[in-house]
Amino acid sequence: MWQRILNKIAALSMIAILLVWNVFPVFAYAGEFMKPGKAITPGKSFAPGQAIQGGQFIAPGEVYEPGEAYDPGKAAVSGQPILPKSPLNNGVFIIPNATAPLPGSILWQLNGMEQGNALQGGAPVNGGNGVSNGKGPNGGQVMDTGKGPNGGQAADAGKGLNGGQAADAGEGPNGGKAADTGDGTDGGKATESGKATDAGDAPDGGEAEEEKTPSLLNTLVKTTDGERGWFSHVTGIFDDFKTYGLGFLNRDVAGAALSMMAGFKIEKIAGTTDGYKVTGQKNSKLFDSLYQRYKGYDVNGSDRSLGTHTKRIKESTFNQFLQSKELRPKGMKLSTFVANSIKSGVIDGWSPFTKKIFTSPIKSFKDRSLFNKAFISKSNMIKMNGPLNYAMAAAGTLWDYSPEGNNSKKGYFSSDFFTDLSTEVAIGVGSTAIGSIASSVATGMVAGSVVPGLGTVAGAAAGLLAGLGTAVFINRTSLGKGIKNGIKSGFKFVYSNIGKGLGKVGGLIGIGK
């Protein structure tokens, strides 16, 4: 028994030794590198979120009750007509029981009627035959109306004959001639009718000669005449230069230049108070007439001339010579000279009346002193002043409002025509005044200087530049155009009120109603 116990003990010991020697080294080695890690620190506990606030409890709705099943109904009976029966009324008009429209009502009479084409006027009856025998088919009818005092009457007559085409003819400015042409009873007068510009044609059917009357613009400024193309323009330039250019050159510039070159001088005689001597030489024959003309001057309407070797003239004579050349006389203030130049420029250039008409009461229009003689004098006309100033200022406006112009529809009796005309004249007067001032200032100042002979050329240049400046300013700058429009508006306002006033006066006395 002890043996068995010992054997068991020995066997268990052997097993224990074998295990220790096989397993112990593993644990011993592992103990060297296996170290304990850090202890895990506990995290924060999660806080509970906020409960969702608000909201409504959804109350359960009522449960729909199912409806009743549809009754399929009864089936339609086939063969039954949809429209109710009615008796046939074929061939019978149903006349409404309404009152008849009132007679004479255009509305009812013409309602529904389609408008036909207007009757076209026939071609004017060509009464060419009337020229030869005066028995034109329409001559008799025209005779009654053709005797009207003016062409307009004759135009109406033509309207009746040919459906209104003659109406245009009646509006022609020279319609007065047409009145004569109405006397178509004798063929001889029908020939005269041919001279009528427009109106003469229609009433008597006479064959008017198509003779173009030159316009006023072409007549005054021939450069604008293009009847014969470029040839007319070129010849017109020479005509205009002869008319407008040389007229000025003769007197103011060329004469002065030639006199200077000829050594023409007026010098004070030493030791005298008002004695002057005139010296000079003869000029070349080619320009001698201009030179001689420059030496001439005007004294109370009589022509005189300074000789080239006059020994002595008085200062008053010298001053008259200077004044006739529009130069500053001796002893005259510059302010007076400028004022006189403006007066002569504006009054002689534009006013047919003297200043007396504005300053003193008018007793009689027979008083000749009321009228400005210089306005229509030859010397004034040569400088294109006086009536020619108006003609030139009006030429453009007259053309615009003529049947050929841009404003032909408005015509000469419109307030626009008078507005434009007045504006052009006002600008013309202003431009003349500015040119006169500039020219007289330069001439007058230099006349008293060390080189008085320079005054003529400096004055001419200053006057021209002032005129050019005025024209460019008024026509080519926005400010100038604005001023021009302002002047025009002023005249328009005045003429409109005059027209209204005349209308009221006419209404009071029964005219124009």
Add this chain to the structure above:
Amino acid sequence: MELESEQRFKFFEGNGLGVLISSVIFGFFGSAIPDWSFGILLLNLIITIISLGLSRYWYQSVKSTIRYNSLTSFIMLITMGVYMAEPILRLSFGTLVFWPFLLLYLVVIGYALFKREMIFQAFHRPGKSKIVFGSYLFVIILIIISAFSFRNGQELILMQLLDDQEGVFFFTVIMYLGGLFLSFLSFALLKKPEDIK
């Protein structure tokens, strides 16, 4: 023409008035063409004030009336020249064309200043002087151009042939040439009466 016995008037009855009027008229054109400019107007007003100041100074300091008249006439013509040259210089300012215009103006002024004795003699004793002939020829050409360009503020055939831009350029060039001409002539007036032989 004689050179003596010129009468001295009050400042604004004589040449002082002329200096003022010419500056007002031509200074206005210089300010208004090709378009209105307050800046140029201010410049022209300053020129006018200086001109009037100088004239007033000469009125008091220069004893000879002819000399006084000559100096004030010089001021009038030279300022007219400036005013007439302004439009084209304004129109061409900022372009290459501006410089030739300015240079030509300065050259003419310089030449006339240098040759003032010759210009004076030309008008003092004209004879067959080319300067006098040229001056009158220039004025005659100016008259011919003007005769076909404008009359009493109205445009005639030459102005009507040109549109707005062309017309303004063309006529400002004419004004410039006229200004050069007046500036050129003005230097003849610097001759002293006592130096005339």
